[in-house]
Amino acid sequence: MKIFADTAEVDAIRRLSEAGLIDGITTNPSLIAKSGRNFLEVVAEIAGIVDGPVSAEVTALDTDTMLKEADVLAAIAPNICIKLPLTMDGLRACKALTAKGLQTNVTLCFSVNQAILAAKAGATYVSPFVGRLDDINLDGAALLRDIRTAYDNYETFNTQILAASLRTANHVTDAALAGADAATIPPAVIEGLSKHPLTDKGLDGFIKDWKATGQSIL
Ligand code: G3P
Numbered sequence: 001m002k003i004f005a006d007t008a009e010v011d012a013i014r015r016l017s018e019a020g021l022i023d024g025i026t027t028n029p030s031l032i033a034k035s036g037r038n039f040l041e042v043v044a045e046i047a048g049i050v051d052g053p054v055s056a057e058v059t060a061l062d063t064d065t066m067l068k069e070a071d072v073l074a075a076i077a078p079n080i081c082i083k084l085p086l087t088m089d090g091l092r093a094c095k096a097l098t099a100k101g102l103q104t105n106v107t108l109c110f111s112v113n114q115a116i117l118a119a120k121a122g123a124t125y126v127s128p129f130v131g132r133l134d135d136i137n138l139d140g141a142a143l144l145r146d147i148r149t150a151y152d153n154y155e156t157f158n159t160q161i162l163a164a165s166l167r168t169a170n171h172v173t174d175a176a177l178a179g180a181d182a183a184t185i186p187p188a189v190i191e192g193l194s195k196h197p198l199t200d201k202g203l204d205g206f207i208k209d210w211k212a213t214g215q216s217i218l
Contacts, residue, residue: 001053001175003154006164008035008042010049012187017050024052024129026105026164026184028083029059036193039074047077053124054141055105057083058093066093081124086114091121098122105162110193114146115214119157129165130135132172140165144178 002023003114005016008031015216016022025046032039039056047054051056054077058069070082074097081103084090094104098121105125106118110133118126128147130140144163160184163175175183 001081001179004162004184005051005191006031006166006184006186008032008037008046009187013046013049016187016190020050021190022050023182024054024081026055026083026162028057028107030033030056035041039167040072043080045077049217050079052079053081053103053105055081055083055107055125057107058085058090060087061087061089063089063092065097066090066104070097070102070181080141083107083127085125086110086118086126091117091199094118094121094123098124106159108163112143112146115159115161116150116157119151119154119159123159125160125162125164127162127164127184130163130171131148131165133165139192140171141174141178144180148179152173189199 004024005022008027013025026078026154035042039202043056043177048074056073058066060066060069066084071082072146073082082097082197083095083105086106094106097104103124106123107127108125109115113197114125128143133140133143147161160181162184163180164184166172166175166183166185172193
Protein backbone atom coordinates (compact mmCIF):
# COMPACT_ATOMS: atom_id res chain seq x y z
CA MET A 1 0.00 0.00 0.00
CA LYS A 2 1.34 3.42 -0.95
CA ILE A 3 1.42 5.95 1.86
CA PHE A 4 0.69 9.59 1.08
CA ALA A 5 0.95 12.39 3.62
CA ASP A 6 -2.29 14.36 3.85
CA THR A 7 -0.89 17.82 4.56
CA ALA A 8 0.43 21.08 3.16
CA GLU A 9 2.98 21.51 5.99
CA VAL A 10 6.40 21.42 4.32
CA ASP A 11 8.39 20.71 7.50
CA ALA A 12 6.45 17.51 8.11
CA ILE A 13 6.72 16.57 4.44
CA ARG A 14 10.51 16.99 4.51
CA ARG A 15 10.76 14.90 7.70
CA LEU A 16 8.70 12.02 6.34
CA SER A 17 10.30 12.19 2.90
CA GLU A 18 13.82 12.02 4.36
CA ALA A 19 12.76 8.96 6.36
CA GLY A 20 11.70 7.35 3.07
CA LEU A 21 8.22 6.69 4.41
CA ILE A 22 5.97 8.46 1.92
CA ASP A 23 5.09 7.92 -1.72
CA GLY A 24 3.27 11.19 -2.35
CA ILE A 25 1.22 14.04 -0.91
CA THR A 26 -2.42 15.03 -0.92
CA THR A 27 -3.66 18.51 -0.19
CA ASN A 28 -7.10 20.10 -0.24
CA PRO A 29 -8.32 23.70 0.10
CA SER A 30 -8.78 23.31 3.86
CA LEU A 31 -5.20 22.05 4.34
CA ILE A 32 -3.88 24.92 2.18
CA ALA A 33 -5.84 27.41 4.32
CA LYS A 34 -4.44 25.79 7.49
CA SER A 35 -0.87 26.18 6.18
CA GLY A 36 -1.38 29.93 5.77
CA ARG A 37 0.68 29.77 2.56
CA ASN A 38 0.02 30.86 -1.01
CA PHE A 39 -1.53 27.86 -2.81
CA LEU A 40 0.62 27.84 -5.94
CA GLU A 41 3.83 28.56 -4.01
CA VAL A 42 3.34 25.86 -1.41
CA VAL A 43 2.33 23.26 -4.00
CA ALA A 44 5.45 24.07 -6.04
CA GLU A 45 7.61 23.70 -2.93
CA ILE A 46 6.00 20.37 -2.03
CA ALA A 47 6.36 19.05 -5.59
CA GLY A 48 10.08 19.78 -5.34
CA ILE A 49 10.44 17.78 -2.11
CA VAL A 50 8.76 14.53 -3.16
CA ASP A 51 9.09 12.57 -6.38
CA GLY A 52 5.65 10.98 -6.17
CA PRO A 53 2.26 12.50 -6.96
CA VAL A 54 1.20 15.72 -5.25
CA SER A 55 -2.56 16.19 -5.33
CA ALA A 56 -3.60 19.81 -5.83
CA GLU A 57 -7.32 20.51 -5.91
CA VAL A 58 -9.28 22.71 -8.29
CA THR A 59 -11.71 25.11 -6.65
CA ALA A 60 -14.10 25.84 -9.54
CA LEU A 61 -17.45 24.09 -9.69
CA ASP A 62 -17.91 24.02 -13.48
CA THR A 63 -15.97 21.83 -15.91
CA ASP A 64 -14.60 24.61 -18.13
CA THR A 65 -13.12 26.59 -15.24
CA MET A 66 -11.84 23.39 -13.58
CA LEU A 67 -9.93 22.64 -16.80
CA LYS A 68 -8.43 26.13 -16.85
CA GLU A 69 -7.37 25.78 -13.21
CA ALA A 70 -5.97 22.32 -13.96
CA ASP A 71 -3.76 23.83 -16.69
CA VAL A 72 -2.26 26.23 -14.12
CA LEU A 73 -1.73 23.47 -11.55
CA ALA A 74 -0.30 20.95 -14.04
CA ALA A 75 2.23 23.56 -15.21
CA ILE A 76 3.76 23.69 -11.71
CA ALA A 77 5.55 20.33 -11.96
CA PRO A 78 5.23 16.96 -13.73
CA ASN A 79 4.27 15.19 -10.51
CA ILE A 80 1.13 17.26 -9.91
CA CYS A 81 -2.03 15.14 -9.70
CA ILE A 82 -5.17 17.17 -10.38
CA LYS A 83 -7.74 16.69 -7.62
CA LEU A 84 -11.37 17.09 -8.67
CA PRO A 85 -14.65 16.81 -6.78
CA LEU A 86 -16.89 13.82 -7.40
CA THR A 87 -19.59 15.78 -9.24
CA MET A 88 -20.72 15.48 -12.86
CA ASP A 89 -18.61 18.54 -13.67
CA GLY A 90 -15.63 17.03 -11.88
CA LEU A 91 -16.07 13.73 -13.73
CA ARG A 92 -16.25 15.50 -17.11
CA ALA A 93 -13.05 17.36 -16.24
CA CYS A 94 -11.45 14.08 -15.11
CA LYS A 95 -12.23 12.43 -18.45
CA ALA A 96 -10.69 15.37 -20.35
CA LEU A 97 -7.56 15.50 -18.17
CA THR A 98 -7.10 11.72 -18.41
CA ALA A 99 -7.23 12.03 -22.21
CA LYS A 100 -4.43 14.60 -21.94
CA GLY A 101 -2.34 12.12 -19.97
CA LEU A 102 -2.56 13.93 -16.63
CA GLN A 103 -2.88 12.20 -13.24
CA THR A 104 -6.20 12.76 -11.50
CA ASN A 105 -7.59 12.20 -8.01
CA VAL A 106 -11.38 12.28 -7.73
CA THR A 107 -12.19 13.27 -4.18
CA LEU A 108 -15.14 13.40 -1.79
CA CYS A 109 -16.26 9.87 -2.67
CA PHE A 110 -18.86 8.43 -0.30
CA SER A 111 -20.42 5.56 -2.26
CA VAL A 112 -19.59 2.61 -4.51
CA ASN A 113 -21.64 4.16 -7.31
CA GLN A 114 -19.58 7.34 -7.16
CA ALA A 115 -16.41 5.23 -7.29
CA ILE A 116 -17.71 3.40 -10.37
CA LEU A 117 -18.19 6.72 -12.16
CA ALA A 118 -14.68 7.85 -11.14
CA ALA A 119 -13.30 4.66 -12.74
CA LYS A 120 -15.39 5.23 -15.87
CA ALA A 121 -13.95 8.77 -16.05
CA GLY A 122 -10.47 7.23 -16.03
CA ALA A 123 -9.38 8.66 -12.68
CA THR A 124 -5.90 7.67 -11.55
CA TYR A 125 -7.16 7.68 -7.94
CA VAL A 126 -10.51 7.79 -6.22
CA SER A 127 -10.58 9.08 -2.63
CA PRO A 128 -13.25 7.52 -0.40
CA PHE A 129 -13.52 9.50 2.86
CA VAL A 130 -13.46 6.98 5.68
CA GLY A 131 -13.48 9.27 8.74
CA ARG A 132 -16.32 11.45 7.51
CA LEU A 133 -18.56 8.39 7.05
CA ASP A 134 -17.64 7.19 10.55
CA ASP A 135 -18.52 10.70 11.80
CA ILE A 136 -22.16 10.12 10.82
CA ASN A 137 -22.28 6.56 12.18
CA LEU A 138 -21.77 4.91 8.79
CA ASP A 139 -18.96 2.45 8.08
CA GLY A 140 -16.02 3.98 6.21
CA ALA A 141 -14.01 0.74 6.19
CA ALA A 142 -16.97 -1.12 4.65
CA LEU A 143 -17.04 1.40 1.81
CA LEU A 144 -13.36 0.69 1.07
CA ARG A 145 -14.03 -3.06 1.02
CA ASP A 146 -17.08 -2.64 -1.25
CA ILE A 147 -15.23 -0.42 -3.75
CA ARG A 148 -12.38 -2.98 -3.80
CA THR A 149 -14.87 -5.76 -4.59
CA ALA A 150 -16.62 -3.73 -7.28
CA TYR A 151 -13.38 -2.69 -8.97
CA ASP A 152 -11.98 -6.23 -8.84
CA ASN A 153 -15.08 -7.48 -10.67
CA TYR A 154 -14.03 -5.58 -13.81
CA GLU A 155 -10.64 -5.72 -15.52
CA THR A 156 -11.29 -2.38 -17.20
CA PHE A 157 -11.48 -0.52 -13.87
CA ASN A 158 -7.90 0.55 -13.26
CA THR A 159 -8.52 3.42 -10.85
CA GLN A 160 -6.52 3.12 -7.64
CA ILE A 161 -8.37 3.32 -4.32
CA LEU A 162 -6.80 6.07 -2.21
CA ALA A 163 -8.27 5.75 1.28
CA ALA A 164 -8.71 9.29 2.63
CA SER A 165 -10.01 11.06 5.72
CA LEU A 166 -8.02 8.55 7.78
CA ARG A 167 -7.70 9.95 11.30
CA THR A 168 -6.46 7.03 13.42
CA ALA A 169 -4.05 4.11 13.35
CA ASN A 170 -7.06 1.79 13.17
CA HIS A 171 -8.23 3.56 10.01
CA VAL A 172 -4.85 2.80 8.43
CA THR A 173 -5.17 -0.89 9.31
CA ASP A 174 -8.73 -0.86 7.93
CA ALA A 175 -7.43 0.59 4.64
CA ALA A 176 -4.73 -2.06 4.30
CA LEU A 177 -7.09 -4.93 5.18
CA ALA A 178 -9.61 -3.62 2.64
CA GLY A 179 -6.93 -3.73 -0.05
CA ALA A 180 -6.73 0.02 -0.67
CA ASP A 181 -3.97 0.79 -3.16
CA ALA A 182 -2.94 3.87 -1.20
CA ALA A 183 -3.76 5.63 2.02
CA THR A 184 -3.42 9.34 2.68
CA ILE A 185 -2.70 9.99 6.31
CA PRO A 186 -1.99 13.08 8.48
CA PRO A 187 1.74 13.25 9.42
CA ALA A 188 1.13 12.82 13.16
CA VAL A 189 -0.83 9.62 12.49
CA ILE A 190 1.92 8.28 10.18
CA GLU A 191 4.53 8.85 12.88
CA GLY A 192 2.26 7.33 15.52
CA LEU A 193 2.05 4.09 13.54
CA SER A 194 5.58 3.20 14.70
CA LYS A 195 4.58 3.23 18.35
CA HIS A 196 3.76 0.25 20.55
CA PRO A 197 4.18 0.13 24.35
CA LEU A 198 5.64 -3.39 24.19
CA THR A 199 8.28 -2.15 21.72
CA ASP A 200 9.31 0.56 24.21
CA LYS A 201 9.25 -1.87 27.15
CA GLY A 202 11.19 -4.53 25.25
CA LEU A 203 13.80 -2.03 24.09
CA ASP A 204 14.30 -0.76 27.66
CA GLY A 205 14.98 -4.36 28.75
CA PHE A 206 17.43 -5.06 25.92
CA ILE A 207 19.39 -1.85 26.56
CA LYS A 208 19.53 -2.50 30.31
CA ASP A 209 20.83 -6.07 29.80
CA TRP A 210 23.30 -4.94 27.12
CA LYS A 211 24.77 -2.28 29.41
CA ALA A 212 25.21 -4.92 32.11
CA THR A 213 27.50 -6.93 29.78
CA GLY A 214 29.94 -3.99 29.62
CA GLN A 215 30.38 -4.61 25.88
CA SER A 216 30.30 -2.19 22.94
CA ILE A 217 29.70 -2.85 19.23
CA LEU A 218 31.80 0.13 18.08
O1 G3P B 1 -7.80 13.59 2.03
C1 G3P B 1 -8.99 14.12 2.48
C2 G3P B 1 -8.86 14.40 3.92
O2 G3P B 1 -7.95 15.41 4.12
C3 G3P B 1 -10.11 14.72 4.62
O3 G3P B 1 -9.87 14.43 5.95
O4 G3P B 1 -10.14 14.57 8.35
O5 G3P B 1 -10.89 16.47 6.88
O6 G3P B 1 -12.14 14.31 6.91
P1 G3P B 1 -10.83 14.97 7.08
